[in-house]
Amino acid sequence: MLCSGWRGRSRFGRALEFSVRPDFSIAQPRRTKRRGAEVRGVNQLRNGTRSGPADARRAPPGGPQPTPVLDLLSSGVLLREEWDELPAEVRAELAAQADTNAALTALMGRHLLTRFQADAVRAGDSASLLLGHYRLLEPLGRGGMGLVYRAEHRHLRRPVALKVLTERHAGDARLSSRFFLEARAVARLQHPNIVSCLDAGREGPLRPGGPAREYYVMDLVPGADLQATVAGGGPLPVHRAADLLRQVAEALAEAHRHGLVHRDIKPPNILVTPDWKAKVLDFGLARHSAQELTEPGVLIGSVGYMAPEQVEHPSRVDGRADVFGLGASLFLALTGRDPFPAGGDLMAMVARRLHGTVPRVREHRPELPAELDALVAKLMDPDPGRRFPSAAAAAAALLPFVSYRPPARAGAAGPPRPRVLVIDDDPDVRAYVRALLGDGYECVEAADGRDGLGRVEGGRFDLLVVDQEMPRLDGSKFIARVQQVAAPPVPMILYMSGRVPTESLGGLLLGGADDFIRKPFTPPEFLSRVRGLLARRGELGRHHGSGTGSRPPADVAPDATASTAVALLAQGACRLAEEVGAVDRGYHARIPQYVRALAAAVPHTGAYVRLSHPVFVDLLAKAAPAHDVGMLSVPPDTLSKRGRLDETERLAVQAHPTVGGHLLARLAAAHPEAVGVAVAADIAKGHHERWDGTGYPDGLRGEQIPLAARLVALVSVYDALRCRRPYRPALSHPRAVRVIVAESPGQFDPVLVYAFGSIADQFDRIFLAGAERL
Template identity: 40%
Template sequence: MSVAYMQEPPSSGYAPLPGVASAPESRASGMVQPPTRVVSGSETIVTTAAHLLLQELLREKLLLEDDLESLTEEQLTTLHQAADREQALTRLVEMGVLTPYQAERIRTGNLHGLVLGNYRVRERIGSGGMGTVYKAEHIQLRQMAAVKVVAVHTERGDWQRLLSRFRSEMRAVAQVRHPHVVRALDAGEVPPPDSESPALCYYVMELVEGQDLETLVNRNGPLPIGQACEIIYQIASALQEAHRHGLVHRDIKPSNIILTPEGKAKLLDFGLVRYLRHRVTEPGTVLGTIDYIAPEQASDASSVDIRADIYSLGGTLFWCLTGRQPFPSRGNLAQELLLRRTQPPPSARALRPEIPPALDTVIATMLHPDREKRYPEPKAAMNALLPFLRLEQMAAAGCQLTPGQRTVTITSLLHHTPRVLIIDDEMPVREFCRHALQQEGFACEAAENAAKGLALLSSKPFDLILLDWNLPDMEGPEVVEHVRNMPMPRHLKILMISGRISGEELSQALLRGADDYLCKPFSLQEMLSRVKSALALKDAQEAMEAMMNYLTETNARLEQNLTSTSGDLVQLRNMLVQTMALAINYRDPTARRHHQRMPRYARRLAEAASLLPAFAGQIDDRYIRRLEAAVPLHDLGKVGLPDHIRFKDTLLSSEERLLMQTHTIIGYEILTEMAQQNEGPIFDFVRMAAEIARHHHERFDGNGYPDRLAGKAIPLSARITAICDAYDALCSPRPYRPALPHETAVQMILKNSPGQFDPDLLVAFEQVAADFAVIFRELPPT
């Protein structure tokens, strides 16, 4: 124990800490260090190595009170029994309170920089010429971020230039707000604690999970052509935004591009950024990574413009497609730079013959040694890459996108072989599930315990896990927590199964991260229904995510194209919404063309309502356009329901009806997640779609579901949708009843549904009911 801890008494007597209000007794065995006696005034306080360490860590904000409150009594006892400071640190790491990196810094007394403003450093990610990057946690919000730190030693002759460059990077990242640029969150400085330590300048960025392109290609080989072009297209769109702010990145390379698990590329490290409006770099300076550097940047980094970034981006595309650098290093730097200035760029197609000649030309243009012959700005390169993008992610449901591009249908996204992992210690159950699922065309693997199951998950991708609660080496809920903390696909589904645990207890597994549960014994039909429903929900989530990503990209693409208009964006948005609605209903024969009729009903009803005093100022053209886009998604949550309920040809039982009602919550959660991940006016309709999905089955009298809202507390969009949906349901045939005539349907809504609908909207409905009939005749369900 250091002298400092022996000499530093608590500020006022004994300051209790969570779980450390008294020190445990020392043991004669010698395993526990005798307690240290600290004298404060007239009191003698018995404390321990752990107690003193915890006091220090709390004071330095390396630990918080709730970190300790999360420990069990057994863990606290174990901690206090630590023989010394070293063992206490080791136990804090074992308990997950500290990381090994934090413990090592504390062990060596190097605390300077472990807390940076509101962030405490957890791990070291990496370092370079422009500083060190750490993984850090916001002390109050408990959100992870990446923090870049530069240590400023004033005795260094170049410290002012280094600091100026670092601050330029901070400002550059803060200026460029774009989906494919790492987002700036905060910045600050930490003064030195003594004359020998450096000041620390830092800025905080979003923490991007994923792999950089260099690692990805080294590990998996060259990328598919469409995927590579899509990644480069995304980064080009980021560079276009940087160009708009007068910035040149100057260090575009595969290791500075991260690909997230969702397929989104993010540009990192603006450490060498240049402002075209002023100069930080001295003339004649060489900055950047030689493997991807433009010839003019190698001569004088201070004079480059955005075309240097286009060159480096072309080299990165070459790498993605071939797994090779365009100009591999041979040891003679001067000769290599001379070759770049005097020889044409290499052909990617010569290394990979399936690359289209037109794409090879695009790469050659980006890598042209004469910058005057490259694309003048990133958006020109984006337009050149358009024909080669991975269009299958868009799933355009039979709609022609742009001239020369092929048509892609929703089934191209949804039709793949589902992969299921069965983890159960009972061989008959494993074989029953495996045989049944393989008969349905699923690819299955099985494991008899948690260890083997987790090993399979670490090495292979799966879409769904059937997980037994009672495994010999680990309980099911614990396995669920392990899985959810692993780098798994975002929408992996987990179904818990057990014959010894009650349904109520199994349902608690949902709170731990499971998606559904089955009680043994279960029937073949029940098991298949639950599995298919979970996979249908996964497909819908992934389809929506892919289409939202595509909409984001196309939004940026059209905004950067001077010939595009807001009408292009709206047309694309509406097309994708119709695609999503088709995905919801494509197996339901009773819902044919429902997604096309609903927005037309909603527009007509909203237009009529806008003329009534009751809705003055609530409905305008913009509102109606959002409503048209949102209404087709009102039943999105049905993709999460079992097939035997969705497509039942008789009336639902009371239990089945309760399960059917959950589609409102499922749809709301999916759409809310989508809304949180996408920003901008074009995505406003998603929030409206979420409120419609949740509330279109509420009743005006408060007896609806799921929240029993009443009157004007129900969102107007949901009240409009409720009338449109009711009319369409009454006029459409069902397996258990024929379709009703238009007049009967109108009469039931107006006269025979007391308390169900907004009476003011019924006034508008009565005025336009004849138009509803016309819409239904033009788009019949059969």
């Protein structure tokens, strides 16, 4: 299909007809007849060194003229590969559109340009949208010295955050030096709680005589900053605030280890991801121990979160100044208030910072524990010598509050304490473990393996802490026996040893233990293992309907019954759907692979811990292909229709989740032993729900949607985008990723989207391997 054409006459009077191909080269002239004479045009219209839109600009009068779309393609603002994915007739129409506003509106409607890009083009500033290898997509915010944009690499298509030094600062050599010092500093820091620096550069000026454009590129992190998180949802629970600021403290400890002091730790510089991970950003004011760029008398940082010594001597501060900002940020997270509210002129604010008292958390939230109030006050002590001596020490102090839960109100029945059985022949070890567990756990002791086995037979436990070197029955044999005698659900097992080499402990997991730890261990190490195991037990127990317990009930054999039954059901349903054209060939083989890849990439915390358990993931992967079984109720003519669906047809399509969900739910009720069929029913009913609540059939929102359905919704959309449909062509892998990651706000679980973006290339390999087999 040709995009546009031109007709004219040669200097010999012959009729010529040229056509511009979609790649903007000029096609061979077609033979035309004029007044009965057959003529042939010249071979190709050329400029000699340039082609495409440049040729059009040099065409003879009446020839192909440049249009807004051609100019955007020529400059690179509009990506060639996305353009080529449009139907030929759409390309022809857009390429011929001479009205700039109409062209930009059409491109935005096709998701080829953002509104920010379109506004820049209208203002005649399209050159500002390109910076090195990157396209700017939309502004995200303002940093200390620059503007931050959402952008993408033009060739790799990787989404990034790009920080550009503002034009006002670009001419200042000292600030330019500080800007790149920040980039180099962050590039050296490899830590999961610090936003990584990926690239940096300097581009020529946009205008003659203007300043060069300087930028650096960072990971694009989903979520909102801590201040916006608290403003939108109110003060955080103690465990949530403590965990976030603990992560910040660990990031600061890494920066301090490299000789960097951030000097501007405050809530807007702490990003909070959808899965509650903290990311520190904006090292623009960082002080390096070997370099100093601070002018004497210049105030560096944000006064409300600034350590008092930083007000007086910003060039002399050490890591304890960041500890102060950490405490002030924790104050806001717990109370929803700034610790030192703005008021009066700057000098008055500085005076209050130097001579005022430390605010207390319990003045605003008296129900919080006194020890937490004391901790925050110590973090914000005006005297750096009385603060925690380092960020690492602050992180350790925050750790106990990560597992804090408020006590039950008087007269209210609180949740039962977890029951822990500690089996060790050393009474000192048993006493140490009991002391570490404290009053939050019901702790029972056993002096050897046989004693422990008798206690397991006589009662129910949530966790067993088992030593290897015990008389009468060692740890390995004890664990083997527990699998036989423990009433379901089998408790979690933490294996410990002081003699078995560390490299050998991992093999003990094959014998039935869930985790291991080497003696002697520190309190944080032990408590983190205990909390992790009990969290896994609770989350997986809820899925399996067994109250607590990480394993399925004893009367269910997942491999023999549940997995096989659901696999056969899903395979049969999917093959039928392939036959009627509801899904593409090979779909039944690709979907389980997508599911396993995405489940492995998701952070295994909170509700997502279920995706770390092989039994659940196995059921999910085998159940997933059945999710569109309800499409068998849709008339074949509707499935193959090329044009727009009418209202009746649309309702028939939107009914398929309800049809499929009810069918599978009835099967699950008739065969309760086949656990996976219930999982398949959840998926079928919920895979068209949207994270923002605008999906169907029930308009569920967020975590109301079953996790299995949220995950399958994303993988099924990816596969659908890669396959041709009657109403659109197949999309390339980069385009499909862009639709899911950047162009479908509110549709998918943001945690799953972030995980998908990190392993999207695996999806491409799975799809291509399936295509090759077909």
